Amino acid sequence: MKRPKKKVSIMRKLQRRDRLKIYGDLLFILNSESKKEKVVLTHVQLKINVPFDRLKTYIDELRELGLILENPSLKLTEKGKLYLREYEMVLDFVKRMGLTY
Amino acid sequence: MDNTPLIVVEVVSAIVCFVLVWFMVKPYRTTGESRYLGLPLGFAFLGVSYVLMGAAYFESFHFVQETKWLQLFTQTYAFTFLAATYFFSKKPTKHSRLWLDLTYAALILLAIVSYLAVVEPLIFGLPSYKRANEYLLLFNIICLAYISIHTLRSHASKPDPKTIWTPLSYILLSFGQYSLFIWSVDSSFAAYVGAQFLRLSGLLILLFVTYQAFHAPHETPQKEGIHNEKASA
Numbered sequence: 001m002k003r004p005k006k007k008v009s010i011m012r013k014l015q016r017r018d019r020l021k022i023y024g025d026l027l028f029i030l031n032s033e034s035k036k037e038k039v040v041l042t043h044v045q046l047k048i049n050v051p052f053d054r055l056k057t058y059i060d061e062l063r064e065l066g067l068i069l070e071n072p073s074l075k076l077t078e079k080g081k082l083y084l085r086e087y088e089m090v091l092d093f094v095k096r097m098g099l100t101y
Numbered sequence: 102m103d104n105t106p107l108i109v110v111e112v113v114s115a116i117v118c119f120v121l122v123w124f125m126v127k128p129y130r131t132t133g134e135s136r137y138l139g140l141p142l143g144f145a146f147l148g149v150s151y152v153l154m155g156a157a158y159f160e161s162f163h164f165v166q167e168t169k170w171l172q173l174f175t176q177t178y179a180f181t182f183l184a185a186t187y188f189f190s191k192k193p194t195k196h197s198r199l200w201l202d203l204t205y206a207a208l209i210l211l212a213i214v215s216y217l218a219v220v221e222p223l224i225f226g227l228p229s230y231k232r233a234n235e236y237l238l239l240f241n242i243i244c245l246a247y248i249s250i251h252t253l254r255s256h257a258s259k260p261d262p263k264t265i266w267t268p269l270s271y272i273l274l275s276f277g278q279y280s281l282f283i284w285s286v287d288s289s290f291a292a293y294v295g296a297q298f299l300r301l302s303g304l305l306i307l308l309f310v311t312y313q314a315f316h317a318p319h320e321t322p323q324k325e326g327i328h329n330e331k332a333s334a
Contacts, residue, residue, distance in 0.1 A: 020132055086131045087131065090132060093128060093311065096263050098264060098268060099255075100255050
């Protein structure tokens with residue numbers, strides 16, 4: 001009886017990420033992974049912690065937004081790099097202001 | 102008494118607030134998320150309230166009493182906006198976002214009604230200015246105390262030298278409101294001067310914090326977020 005209760009409490013401690021945060025995290029990971037020879041999606045999935053099918057959806061969406069491109073491996077476009085820089089600034093601002101989003 | 106120093110303090114405070122708005126609107130422009138509107142809206146209201154107070158100090162100004170009432174309401178809305186922003190930043194769920202939007206809408210509606218009350222005092226029947234000022238100052242102190250505690254807890258949960266300045270600035274702003282309350286009760290000029298000093302200090306610290314976030318070179322704060330949180334969207 002105790003075990004399910006513990007699971008629930010752990011799940012409550014985990015914060016929900018909205019789509020914006022997932023996009024930001026994904027861009028950050030892709031940016032660091034693209035420095036390697038080839039971006040392996042399984043490694044990206046392990047780092048970002050989302051199901052593989054959803055990861056592919058997010059990648060398609062980012063590609064449609066012009067933030068990433070596949071040439072031949074996945075990497076950030078200039079627009080994607082700019083967005084990532086601004087997103088990091090926003091995160092830093094939110095942290096400094098004591099907001100707990 | 103010459104009001105020039107008081108007008109200068111109000112103008113400087115208003116300028117600092119509008120510069121803060123200019124910086125703080127950037128997260129909203131980048132993300133398009135309404136949750137980032139609370140801070141710029143709050144500081145815009147605060148800036149307007151200082152402009153109104155500055156106008157009320159002009160001896161040749163005709164609508165001094167009306168302007169003072171407007172300033173009183175505007176300042177209270179500013180602190181309420183800020184407190185609501187911090188309150189709803191605790192649990193970012195679908196419902197909290199809806200409640201945040203509803204709160205912003207309700208506050209703007211309330212602001213319009215209260216401004217109408219100032220324009221048409223005979224219809225709405227306003228209480229004495231001094232009494233209203235004291236109650237609203239107490240309300241402002243409660244809002245600022247809440248924000249100070251929230252930001253202090255946020256700092257305590259992940260201690261970082263960068264995050265201590267924000268609670269300090271809100272504490273100074275709340276002491277500024279407390280000094281204004283003292284001034285309203287016993288007309289102590291020292292309390293009034295102290296209030297202006299504390300307010301300016303608080304605003305300048307916030308300006309420093311915001312400038313640092315957007316212009317100082319910084320390391321990526323994202324890495325920790327990726328590993329500590331799970332997606333459930």
